[in-house]
Amino acid sequence: MENKNLVVGAGFTGAVIARKIAEELDEKVLLIDRRNCAAGNSYDYKDKETGISVHKYGPHIFHTNNKEVWDYLSRFTKWHYFFLKPNAVIEGEKVTLPFNLTTIRELFSPKMADRLEEKLISNYGYGIKVPILKLKENEDEDLKFLAEYIYENVFKNYTTKQWGLKPEEIDPTVTARVPVYISHDNRYFQDKYQGIPLNGYTKLIEKMIDHKNIELKLGVDYKELKEKDFKRIFYTGAIDEFFDYKYGELPYRSLRFDVRTLHKEFYQKTVVTNYPNNYDFTRITEHKYFLDEKSDKTIISVEYPEKFELGKNERYYPISNPENQALYEKYQKEAEKYPNLHFCGRLGGYKYYNMDLAVEKALELFKSLS
Ligand SMILES: Cc1cc2nc3c(=O)[nH]c(=O)nc-3n(C[C@H](O)[C@H](O)[C@H](O)COP(=O)(O)OP(=O)(O)OC[C@H]3O[C@@H](n4cnc5c(N)ncnc54)[C@H](O)[C@@H]3O)c2cc1C
Incomplete structure (x- = not known):
């Protein structure tokens, strides 16, 4: 195994490392993934029946202010220029997210909206993102009302569903960091570079790892490898699993997607609609919007947050708190x-x-x- 590197996991992290070593150090890389496909959680596939690209592990929109990152990826893909403009259903109405001046106009009477807009701009300025906690501290009754309204209608119940918490378990100081955007810019992200790879994420990653020095083996778990004598190992899997959970499991939140093909051209007016207050799901994604794909059918996925259980579902979001961070640091020390x-x-x-x-x-x- 002289001069050979092992990369475990063919998501963005593993693919970039494998390519850099193969290309710039001219060294051999064995890249494995236990799934039968590359691209990790950004994996997408073309549905055979409709030709629509589906983001299997949830909607993925690439956005960055980092030119080096954008330029690097642009070697392996052309881009479909795309801005995420989601909706949220509040009091039965589909309104603009992020919560901004447009949303205020969609939810309140013109007179009330004029007043709120004027007060927000004169207190904080146009184009500013004000955390609702800060807004709550304002002496003005209208702005206090707005902060409370957003907390109750946009964030509280969404967070409860997303993290499986009771409303009283939510730390309002954390949730309240979410801002009101004093702007009519309806884009969810303001980064300079935004888009979806023109032929999808899987094709981007496949192109990145297509190099004479990279050997790709899919459907192979690190645990199954007999030969582990490598010059370097890059492990993009779960650190607690690597060490056989010797200090205990690192908790994650998981998701379940109910994917449906519908015999109609469109289901909703935009790619993602959030449902903060109703139902058990958090959002519905309509996949044809990502690449503006045409079909007389459409594919949606209804997203249900759930507890991560080993062997049953996938790890999605680490549950960030001091206790879990301390557990992670124990593993890091071991590493x-x-x-x-x-x-x-x-x-x-x-x-x-x-x-x-x-x-x-x-x-x-x-x-x-x-
Ligand atoms: C619902 C959701 C939506 C998201 N949306 C966005 C978005 O819109 N924009 C954005 O920028 N980011 C988004 N992300 C984040 C994005 O998914 C991550 O940035 C990305 O997946 C990180 O890549 P990675 O290579 O580190 O990990 P992963 O993509 O998870 O890749 C790790 C790989 O390692 C493999 N592996 C693990 N253990 C082993 C083992 N023992 N043996 C072999 N293989 C193993 C796994 O099978 C997997 O393929 C989203 C994340 C989620 C959960």
């Missing part, structure tokens, strides 16, 4: 005993990363290799 073993990615780092941050961290890790 330090193995200088050639690098834990990385969202599971290795037990942290939620957007795709751009996963790429950025992988590029940084590569630069740090001696």
Whole structure:
């Protein structure tokens, strides 16, 4: 195994590391993934019946301000330029998210909306994002009312569903960091670079790992590998699993998607609709919008948050609190005993990363290799 590297996991993190080592160090890389496909949680596939690209693990929109990351990925894909403009159903009406001046106009009478808009702009300025906690501290009764309204109607119940908490268990100081955007900019993200890979995420990743020095083996779990004598190992799987849960399991939140093909052209007016207050699901994604794909049918996925249970479902969101962070640090300490073993990615780092941050961290890790 002289001069060979092992990368475990063919998501964004693993793919970037594998490519950099293969291309720039001219070293051999064995890249494995226990799934039968590359691309990790950004995996998408074309539905055979409709030709619509489906984001299997939830809606993925690429967005970044990091030009290095954007340029790097642009070597492997062209982009469909795309801005996420979701809706939320509040009091039965589909309104604009993020909560901004347009949303205020959609929810309140013109007179009330004029008043709120004027007060927000004169207190904080146009184009500013004000956390609702800060808004609540304002002496003005209208602004206090607005903060309370947003907390109750947009965030409280959504957070309860998303994290499986009772309303009284939600720490309002955490939830209240969510801002009101004093703007008519209806885009969910304001990053400079935004888009969906023109041929999908899976094709992007497949192109990245298509290199003479990379050997890809799908359907292979790290635990099944007999030969583990590698110059370097990059592990993008769960760190607690790697160490056989010797200190206990790191908790995650999971999701279940009810994917349906409908015999109508469109189901909803935009790609994602959030349901903060009604039903057990949190949102519905209509996949044809991502790449503006045409079909007389449509595919939606209804998203239900649920508890992560080993062997039953997938790890989605790390549950971030001091206790879990302390447990993660125990594993991290254990990992330090193995200088050639690098834990990385969202599971290795037990942290939620957007795709751009996963790429950025992988590029940084590569630069740090001696
Ligand atoms: C619902 C949802 C929506 C999201 N939407 C966005 C978005 O809109 N925009 C955005 O930028 N980011 C989004 N993300 C984040 C994005 O999914 C992550 O940034 C990305 O998946 C991180 O890539 P990764 O390579 O670190 O991990 P992963 O994609 O999870 O890849 C890890 C891979 O390792 C493999 N693996 C694990 N253990 C083993 C093992 N023992 N042996 C072999 N293989 C193993 C897994 O099968 C997996 O393929 C979203 C995340 C979620 C949960």
